[in-house]
Amino acid sequence: MGRGRLLAQIYRRHWPSLAATVALALLTALAGAGLLGVAGWFLTGAALAGAASASAAQAFNLFAPSALVRGFSFIRIGARYAERLAGHTATLHLLAELRSTLFRALARLSPRQLARYRSGDLVARLTSDVDALDTLFLTLMAPLLSALLAGLAMTAILAWQLPAAAGAVAAVFLAACLLVPAILLHQAKAPGQAIQDSAAQLRAAVQEATEGHADILSLALSGHILEHFDQACGRAARARNAQANLSAGGQGLIQAATGIALLAILWTGLDAVDRGQLAPPVMAGLLLGTLGLFETIGPVMRGATRMGAALAALVRIEAITSVETDLRDPPAPRMPPAGSALQVRGLHYAYPEAPDRPVLDGLDLDLPPGSRTALTGASGAGKSTLLHLLLRLDDPQAGHIFYGGIDLRACAQATLHARMALLAQDAPLFLGTIRTNLLIGDPQADDASLWHALDAARLGAFVRSLPHGLDTWIGETGACLSVGQARRLALARILLSPAEILLLDEPTAGLDADTEAEFLADLPRATRGRTVVLATHAPLPPGVVDQTMALDAPDPSRIRRPYTPADPNPGRPSSRPGRAGR
Numbered sequence: 001m002g003r004g005r006l007l008a009q010i011y012r013r014h015w016p017s018l019a020a021t022v023a024l025a026l027l028t029a030l031a032g033a034g035l036l037g038v039a040g041w042f043l044t045g046a047a048l049a050g051a052a053s054a055s056a057a058q059a060f061n062l063f064a065p066s067a068l069v070r071g072f073s074f075i076r077i078g079a080r081y082a083e084r085l086a087g088h089t090a091t092l093h094l095l096a097e098l099r100s101t102l103f104r105a106l107a108r109l110s111p112r113q114l115a116r117y118r119s120g121d122l123v124a125r126l127t128s129d130v131d132a133l134d135t136l137f138l139t140l141m142a143p144l145l146s147a148l149l150a151g152l153a154m155t156a157i158l159a160w161q162l163p164a165a166a167g168a169v170a171a172v173f174l175a176a177c178l179l180v181p182a183i184l185l186h187q188a189k190a191p192g193q194a195i196q197d198s199a200a201q202l203r204a205a206v207q208e209a210t211e212g213h214a215d216i217l218s219l220a221l222s223g224h225i226l227e228h229f230d231q232a233c234g235r236a237a238r239a240r241n242a243q244a245n246l247s248a249g250g251q252g253l254i255q256a257a258t259g260i261a262l263l264a265i266l267w268t269g270l271d272a273v274d275r276g277q278l279a280p281p282v283m284a285g286l287l288l289g290t291l292g293l294f295e296t297i298g299p300v301m302r303g304a305t306r307m308g309a310a311l312a313a314l315v316r317i318e319a320i321t322s323v324e325t326d327l328r329d330p331p332a333p334r335m336p337p338a339g340s341a342l343q344v345r346g347l348h349y350a351y352p353e354a355p356d357r358p359v360l361d362g363l364d365l366d367l368p369p370g371s372r373t374a375l376t377g378a379s380g381a382g383k384s385t386l387l388h389l390l391l392r393l394d395d396p397q398a399g400h401i402f403y404g405g406i407d408l409r410a411c412a413q414a415t416l417h418a419r420m421a422l423l424a425q426d427a428p429l430f431l432g433t434i435r436t437n438l439l440i441g442d443p444q445a446d447d448a449s450l451w452h453a454l455d456a457a458r459l460g461a462f463v464r465s466l467p468h469g470l471d472t473w474i475g476e477t478g479a480c481l482s483v484g485q486a487r488r489l490a491l492a493r494i495l496l497s498p499a500e501i502l503l504l505d506e507p508t509a510g511l512d513a514d515t516e517a518e519f520l521a522d523l524p525r526a527t528r529g530r531t532v533v534l535a536t537h538a539p540l541p542p543g544v545v546d547q548t549m550a551l552d553a554p555d556p557s558r559i560r561r562p563y564t565p566a567d568p569n570p571g572r573p574s575s576r577p578g579r580a581g582r
């Protein structure tokens, strides 16, 4: 997607409200310029009539100009209010749509693609970068369009009343409205980029410092972290200062342009007054109206200085929305029958960061429906990698994984993710209660099912002992639970899932030896009828799994030895003890 295409698409969808905002901004600008112009004309006319004679003063029509002044001021107040309302509503809708577009773009990335970004940086893209884009319409495009239209109207009035000044005023106004913001825009790019970058760095630094607070303290790294933080703050402050200086410079240029336009009116207008071609009150009205017109450029100027940050934000956002996802659904996805087997054939996988170091090389494995398989091997042997490939969180470079005889690449990812549930090593808990975390596994689950899952994960007794039971608040990322309790809660959530295949990566990590043995002994009952693949370092009691695949076994035949189910009925897996793969 090219630069700005994303915004253009969103703007197109919201054009009626954006057009209404511009129309209201124009009305505000015209009413403001009209108010000043009529006030100038009115006051000068009244003063001249009073100075001329008592009869002239009495004959002066007070009613029409004062009604116009009142009318313009009411229109200006009402239009300004409506413009703010419409403009902010339109902008909030734009930003909400942009945020959800960005979130959807993030969600479709594969975990490996997502891992390239720091999470604090992604938060910054979703928050401050999206917010920076409100500048684009609200503080630049709408004021610029309305100022140009107001300039057109004022030029027409000048061409009618004082043609000699119309060209000069229009030229100066155009220069002030277009040239000065363009210069500012160019100059503001670097500070704007620095503002957005340092905002992202600060967010990432705060998040990482909060998450790693204990380690930072224990490793006496606070000084180093603070120095890094101060540097980012310094960069942000310098960039904001540069932006403010540019804004002040821009305002100075606008004042100069206003002065030149007023001089042009005075120069030509006084001559016209002398020759009786222009009434003095009209001359005063034109002067003040022009002054009011140039005031409309102020917001354009402010918007232009903030545009650097907005453009940098746009680049950062489009860097995400334009990334092609690694994993795409086929045009016509196939649907494997429920209760199908998984078959791994000649699987070869190396991480792109280390293409010469395959993690899995020529792996064959059969996972019949309802079977339980342990993946073992030293740390780094590739157990988690295999689980990720089974869920198609990445594609192998060679070989296939078949599900019901269909290559995973030919299935829709949504189907795979509905049929398979993964308990990752770093499975997160979310801000909320025990219940809300469990319901992620199965939103329809009743209390009995929740307790059943908690008991199976060996957490039921603990939750029953809590005063609020299932409704106990567990804090952010489960901070109110011990590591082992948090792990068991994540495990209970997976057990609740209706998925027919459970991929469990170190489910007993953080559990004491007794609890681990209890959980493993209960696993066949807790997962009855489902296919289980268990990556583990734990000693497995007899009967827990039907086969074991040692991923780091030196003899390939030990890895490739096929599984022969003892019980052909897929819904009732064998409880046969022993290890088929070793």
Ligand SMILES: Nc1ncnc2c1ncn2[C@@H]1O[C@H](COP(=O)(O)OP(=O)(O)OP(=O)(O)O)[C@@H](O)[C@H]1O
Pocket: 112, 351, 353, 354, 359, 377, 378, 379, 380, 381, 382, 383, 384, 385, 386, 535
């Ligand atoms: N994102 C990655 N980029 C590059 N290499 C990776 C990545 N993730 C894992 N690896 C490497 O792949 C190999 C297999 O890692 P994996 O996590 O699958 O091992 P594991 O058997 O699950 O280990 P553990 O028992 O410690 O969980 C390791 O050598 C690891 O360094």
